[in-house]
Every structure is written in structure tokens, then in C-alpha cells.
Amino acid sequence: MSKVLIAGTGLGGLATALRLTSKGHEVVMVEKFHQAGGRLNRLVKDGFTFDMGPSFFSMSYEFHELARSCNWKLPFEFHELDPLYAVNFSDTGKTFKIYKDTKKLAEEFKGIEPDLEQKLNRYLQTTGALFHDTENLIIRRNFNHWWEYLQALVQVPLKHAPKLIRTFWSEVERHFESREVKEILSLVAFFLGGTPFDTPAVFTLLSYTELKHDGYYNVRGGMYKIVEGLVDELKRRGVEMHFDTEIVKLEQEKSRVKALIDQKGRRWTADQYVINADAAWFRGAILKRRSFRIEKLDEMRWTMAPLTIYLGVKGKIPHIHHHNYFLGTNFRDYANGIFKNQVSLQKPYYYVNVLSRHNPESAPEGCESLFILVPVPDLRFRPDWSDKDEITESILKDLSERVGYDLIANRVSQTIYTPVEWEKMFNLHRGSGLGLGHNMGQMAYLRPSNKDEKLKNLFYTGASTTPGTGLPMVVIGSKLTVEQMEVAEF
Numbered sequence: 001m002s003k004v005l006i007a008g009t010g011l012g013g014l015a016t017a018l019r020l021t022s023k024g025h026e027v028v029m030v031e032k033f034h035q036a037g038g039r040l041n042r043l044v045k046d047g048f049t050f051d052m053g054p055s056f057f058s059m060s061y062e063f064h065e066l067a068r069s070c071n072w073k074l075p076f077e078f079h080e081l082d083p084l085y086a087v088n089f090s091d092t093g094k095t096f097k098i099y100k101d102t103k104k105l106a107e108e109f110k111g112i113e114p115d116l117e118q119k120l121n122r123y124l125q126t127t128g129a130l131f132h133d134t135e136n137l138i139i140r141r142n143f144n145h146w147w148e149y150l151q152a153l154v155q156v157p158l159k160h161a162p163k164l165i166r167t168f169w170s171e172v173e174r175h176f177e178s179r180e181v182k183e184i185l186s187l188v189a190f191f192l193g194g195t196p197f198d199t200p201a202v203f204t205l206l207s208y209t210e211l212k213h214d215g216y217y218n219v220r221g222g223m224y225k226i227v228e229g230l231v232d233e234l235k236r237r238g239v240e241m242h243f244d245t246e247i248v249k250l251e252q253e254k255s256r257v258k259a260l261i262d263q264k265g266r267r268w269t270a271d272q273y274v275i276n277a278d279a280a281w282f283r284g285a286i287l288k289r290r291s292f293r294i295e296k297l298d299e300m301r302w303t304m305a306p307l308t309i310y311l312g313v314k315g316k317i318p319h320i321h322h323h324n325y326f327l328g329t330n331f332r333d334y335a336n337g338i339f340k341n342q343v344s345l346q347k348p349y350y351y352v353n354v355l356s357r358h359n360p361e362s363a364p365e366g367c368e369s370l371f372i373l374v375p376v377p378d379l380r381f382r383p384d385w386s387d388k389d390e391i392t393e394s395i396l397k398d399l400s401e402r403v404g405y406d407l408i409a410n411r412v413s414q415t416i417y418t419p420v421e422w423e424k425m426f427n428l429h430r431g432s433g434l435g436l437g438h439n440m441g442q443m444a445y446l447r448p449s450n451k452d453e454k455l456k457n458l459f460y461t462g463a464s465t466t467p468g469t470g471l472p473m474v475v476i477g478s479k480l481t482v483e484q485m486e487v488a489e490f
Contacts, residue, residue: 001025004485005268007247007260008276010038010426011471012462014230015066015478016274021237022070023482029239030260030268032246036231038276038426038462039433040471042224046413048312048369049362051223053433055353055371056081056216056323058209059472063226066475072233076225079358081216085323087184088402090347097321098184100215113178120211123175127208130160134205138444139467142451142480149445163201164440171201183331190375191469193303193437195335200440216323222359247277250286257458272457272485279448279460280436281429292448298380301442303434303469304339305378305419307385309392311370312363312413317405322357326350326402341377346394350374367412372399378419379430385418392416434470435463443468450477451484459485 001024006013009031017027035041039053060078067074083097099105106117113119133156143149163171168189172182186196188206210216219225231241247268249261259267275282280300284292327349328334337343353371356363363369372395376382393408400407419431428435436442450465452458461481463469468477 002271003028004272004274005030005260005270006274006276008032008038008462009036009231009241009243010276010462010474011040011226011230012474012478012481013038013274013276014227014234015475016276016461016481017234017239018066018070018072018230019478019482020485021234021239022072023486027234027237027239028268028270029234029241030245030247030262031241031243032277032427033425034243036241036243037224037227040223040227042222042227043310043415045310045415046312047364048310048367048413049222049355050310050369050371050415051353051355052308052310052371052417053306054223054471055355056085056218056223057471058206058216059214060217061214062472062475066478069479075229075232077220078217079220081218081323083321084210084216085325086321087180087187087325087327089180089327089329090398090402091329093402094180095319096180096184098211100211105211109178109181113176113181116176116181119175123172123204124208124212127204127206128212129157130163130202131205131208131213133157133160134202139473140476140480142466142484143445144449144451146445152444160202163204166201167197168199168201168203169196171204172196179331183327184325187325190304190335191434192439193301193434193442194439195339197332197335199438202440203438218322218358220359222355222362247286252455255454255456257455272459272488274459274461274481274485276460276462277427278429278435279450279462279465281427281464282460283448285427297429301437301439302378302429302432303437304375305431306417306422306433307345307374307376307388307391307419308417308422309370309372309374309395310413310415310417311372311396311407311411313368313370313407313410314366314412315368315405315410316366317354317368317403317407319403319405320352320354320357322354324352324354326352326399338375339377339381341381345374345376345391347398348374348376348391348395350395350399352399370407376419378432379423382419385420388416388418436469438468450481451488456488459488 003026006029041052043050088095102117189196189199251258283289351373356369423431
């Protein structure tokens with residue numbers, strides 16, 4: 001079996017390493033950051049513990065598939081969210097709890113959205129059909145030639161064709177009347193690199209994965225338990241991990257990689273190489289491919305940039321749930337302007353995760369651990385973040401008023417990461433939080449391939465290659481990457 005070098009220890013890299021060791025390969029991993037996890041990381045400070053990035057996920061069965069295929073027993077416990085999350089509107093002060101149970105959900109919107117249960121069941125029937133008609137045909141497979149992708153597309157039932165033309169918002173609007181329901185169902189579009197008003201309606205299939213198919217989960221003890229479990233198992237299997245090691249150059253001979261070179265000039269050699277850095281960024285920054293030079297990358301659609309606030313407070317906050325969205329009054333104007341820095345961040349829309357709500361060990365006794373995520377313009381549109389403290393204070397003031405608890409007066413720990421820090425920590429292009437965005441021009445065959453175009457022993461895994469961004473997608477992607485490696489010449 002071959003020796004494989006994996007550059008990057010994000011979820012994609014770790015899952016790929018697990019699959020490769022199960023097949024008998026020798027694996028060595030190098031990582032720029034000081035610990036494993038990539039964006040699925042952890043911050044420990046002042047006695048508080050915070051999930052740095054993802055705080056919940058869908059399609060939990062993908063982790064079970066990974067474990068079964070690698071003869072590994074999951075060492076962490078999933079916790080299904082019920083409710084999935086809560087959404088607060090600033091104008092009415094009303095908070096809605098979002099449930100998978102359609103009867104309970106309909107009760108939340110009684111008097112606001114008539115016949116919600118029936119409407120939702122019809123909506124989820126259409127989005128569910130789309131999901132199941134494309135899951136194995138498009139999502140779970142490699143496409144190495146354009147004609148393979150075309151052949152797959154023509155097999156998708158024609159009844160789904162109108163969703164290629166409609167937007168996410170217009171599809172939701174066909175089924176629901178109240179602005180509250182439409183805005184809540186459209187939130188997921190922001191994580192795809194666009195807004196509900198410019199994201200194709202095919203992505204409404206995510207409503208099905210959220211509200212019907214599998215729901216949302218997190219991990220008891222925090223999301224970083226996933227990383228710890230994978231790292232422990234990989235070390236047990238003899239995988240070497242080297243941190244504070246950034247790949248800055250590559251040596252090649254004809255159509256093969258000879259070595260990866262780190263910032264200290266050390267050569268890392270192997271038979272095959274897997275890149276778990278951003279697949280588009282690496283092609284431009286390290287391989288110097290003209291089609292991925294920075295000007296070309298800037299023309300692509302990228303996911304939202306994150307402004308993240310990690311807040312430790314004394315006291316218990318009464319009127320807040322584990323997962324929360326806080327929305328304003330100008331949804332369409334805000335959505336159309338936020339990613340291009342055309343709206344004020346003094347009153348932004350944001351997400352709050354209270355890790356200590358179900359994991360009390362994440363905060364000192366009598367305290368709370370809060371993670372606040374604000375979708376913001378990336379560094380193409382807002383390069384200067386010198387006003388981050390002012391923006392943070394405005395957000396904390398707004399949140400304090402909404403939950404009825406003075407977070408500023410009770411603050412004992414605070415850390416802020418702007419897109420500048422996110423770019424620096426993980427080489428994220430312009431600080432984009434989730435890699436390349438998703439639209440019809442950046443999915444499946446049209447996404448950067450997990451197999452290099454020129455170098456026969458170089459492969460990619462992670463959010464910006466196929467099938468896409470999100471924890472379950474990255475786990476699926478690790479399987480697709482290994483499939484490519486198995487049929488390659490080395």
C-alpha cells in the first residue's frame with residue numbers, strides 16, 4: 001500500500017485519513033494551525049470553552065457510514081435538537097421555536113400562517129422528492145468528464161426543472177403567506193454563498209433535510225468531540241500529525257508531485273498527496289494556476305464571511321435557547337446588501353449558540369458560554385475591520401435588550417474573530433467562512449475537482465471541492481476522494 005501525505009486536519013482531512021488507514025495505507029498529516037479541526041475547532045479561554053465554527057449539523061447518518069466503513073465505533077454521542085432552533089424578530093419581539101413535528105410547528109404560527117401543517121407537508125413532499133431524486137445521482141458521485149455530468153442531469157425527473165429557474169424565495173413564496181415563515185425557511189440560503197433572492201430553488205431540498213429527513217444534531221460535550229475522537233483513533237492507527245506546519249511550495253517532476261515544502265524548507269514526501277486546504281485557493285496560491293489566480297477567485301461566488309464573538313458571562317440567561325437566530329425588519333434589503341457592504345452592521349442579523357445550555361462543563365459554575373456568528377461582507381468588499389469593537393458592542397446591546405439580560409455588564413471573557421483572522425488562521429480566501437458558494441455554476445462537475453487536473457498523484461478534500469460545504473457533505477467528499485485515489489496511477 002502507498003504512503004499518503006495529507007495537508008490539513010479539518011474534518012475532510014481527518015475523515016479521508018480514517019478511510020485510507022482502513023485500507024492499509026500509511027498516512028502522515030501536516031497542519032498550519034496549532035491543533036486539529038480546521039474550522040471545526042475549539043477555543044478555551046478564561047475557564048470557558050467555545051465551539052469556534054460549526055455548532056450543529058444535519059444528515060447525521062453520514063458519520064455512521066464513515067464509522068461502519070472504517071470499522072470504528074463512534075466515541076461521541078449525538079444529541080438531536082428539539083426544537084431545532086428559535087428565531088426572534090426585532091419588530092414584534094416574538095420568538096418562534098422551530099420543530100420537526102409539524103403539529104407543534106403549526107401551533108407556533110397559529111394566527112400567523114393559516115393551515116401551516118398542510119402547507120408544510122406539501123412543501124416538504126416536493127423538496128423531499130428533489131432530494132431523493134438527486135442524492136445518489138448527483139451528490140454522492142464523482143464526475144471526471146462533462147458528459148458524465150450531462151448524462152446524470154438528464155436523468156433528473158423533469159418535474160424538478162422549474163426549480164432551476166425560480167429562486168429559493170419565489171419557491172417558498174409559492175407555498176406560504178406570512179413573512180415570518182418565508183424568512184425563517186429562507187435562512188439556510190445565506191450559508192450557500194448567496195441570498196434567498198439569488199439562490200436557485202433547487203436548494204430548497206435543504207428544507208427537507210432540516211425539517212423532515214434527519215433534522216439537526218450537535219454533540220454532547222461540544223462539537224470538538226468529533227475532532228478529538230477522530231484524532232485519537234488515527235493516532236491509535238499510527239498516523240503522525242505535525243502542527244504549526246504550513247505548506248508553501250510544491251516540487252513536481254513531469255506529471256507527479258515529488259514533495260510538499262513547508263515554511264521552514266522541510267520536504268514532505270509520499271506516493272500520493274491530499275490537500276485539505278481550500279481546493280480553489282491552493283491551486284492559485286501554491287500551484288500558481290492562472291485559472292485560479294486571485295482575480296479569478298474574486299470572480300467566483302464565495303460563502304459568507306464570519307464575524308464571530310466568543311463571550312463568557314456570569315449568571316444564567318433566562319430567555320434564550322441553545323440555538324437562536326435574531327432577525328430585523330428589513331429582510332430583503334438586508335439580504336441584498338449585506339454581502340457587498342451596503343448595509344450598516346450596527347443592527348445586523350445574527351446567530352447565537354449557548355453551548356453551556358446543554359453542556360454545563362463549557363462554562364464555570366453559574367456562567368454561560370455564548371458563540372455569536374454575524375454573516376458579514378468578505379474582504380473583497382470590507383477589508384478594514386478596525387471598528388470590530390464598536391460593532392460588537394452594538395450587537396451585545398441589541399442582544400441584551402432582546403433576551404432581557406445585560407451581557408455587557410456581566411461579561412467576563414470576550415474574543416472576536418473578523419474575516420481577517422479567519423483568513424489568516426486557515427487560508428480562507430478573503431475570509432470566506434465556508435469555502436466556495438453553491439450555485440448551478442459551482443456544483444458537482446463544475447466545482448473544483450477532487451482530482452488534480454495536471455498532477456496524477458495530487459487530490460483534494462474539503463468544503464470547496466465536490467460535493468460541497470457543510471459537515472455531512474465533507475464526510476461524503478472524503479469517500480469520493482478516496483475513490484479517486486484508488487483508481488489513480490501512483
